[in-house]
């Protein structure tokens with residue numbers, strides 16, 4: 001940061017009430033200590049975090065329009081390293097699903113190696129056998145799709161299970177009228193005090209869309225598509241206690257938007273966005289976003305590709321791994 005920027009930052013900080021700044025610092029301290037940011041690979045939390053993320057990276061790699069030659073070798077080696085860490089730590093009650101999912105994705109990688117010209121010679125999974133508990137009927141890796149799931153005739157359970165992020169899209173442009181209807185439907189999302197702070201900015205130009213995706217970085221290998229930028233009007237919030245509220249309101253809206261897009265037969269993939277950091281700065285060099293608007297997430301969207309494709313299965317935690325009954329202080333301490 002240059003001297004001028006530092007001085008500008010200092011001036012802005014001085015103008016903020018002291019309680020506001022201290023509160024923000026306390027939040028950062030709590031987040032740092034409670035997240036896995038300060039842990040190392042002797043901690044089961046960090047190991048399971050990495051196993052989950054790496055597992056998804058591999059399944060996602062197989063869902064891309066073109067599977068890159070030799071893809072995933074370094075990630076697979078990291079998976080094997082973390083699997084060994086998990087066994088060494090020996091806390092098998094902590095997120096065993098992360099361990100199982102990682103072993104199963106390594107098995108998928110091994111099976112697909114010949115087909116995609118991958119090196120899997122270093123993968124020996126036999127030593128993990130004693131620790132594996134597979135759910136019957138569980139699928140790992142990718143599954144194929146032809147078309148968008150048709151909402152008509154599906155109940156909510158079926159519709160929710162039929163939605164998947166896709167990363168391969170048709171070249172056909174999305175009609176603005178259909179997107180407006182999808183945004184109307186997404187607007188049924190609840191929001192704190194009914195503020196409805198979310199706006200949706202549509203980028204239909206695929207050259208611009210690619211430039212934004214290059215800044216985002218998490219859509220490498222996805223086919224080209226249009227973008228919806230989910231933006232929050234921060235002017236609708238006031239207190240520091242509301243600092244995360246734009247993301248909470250926006251998260252609920254995002255889910256509703258993904259369902260709405262699917263309802264109109266439009267495929268999508270939500271993408272993470274760090275608007276407070278470098279991504280936010282670079283984006284504003286490309287497009288004009290009113291000051292006071294915070295970009296929460298990006299949604300890549302388009303019609304389903306005419307020749308079909310694959311989606312990453314992205315297995316979900318079982319209810320036993322999420323639901324905790326807590327009626328009193330002593331009983332049912334959370335173990336998840």
Ligand SMILES: Cc1cc2nc3c(=O)[nH]c(=O)nc-3n(C[C@H](O)[C@H](O)[C@H](O)COP(=O)(O)O)c2cc1C
Pocket residue numbers: 056060163164165166167217218219269270271272273297311312313314
């Ligand atoms: C906030 C958020 C950020 C995401 N960021 C990315 C991303 O950068 N790249 C990507 O390929 N997928 C991204 N995804 C998609 C997730 O990988 C996907 O939703 C998850 O694996 C579950 O799969 P499903 O959407 O098919 O149910 C993101 C999803 C969310 C909700």
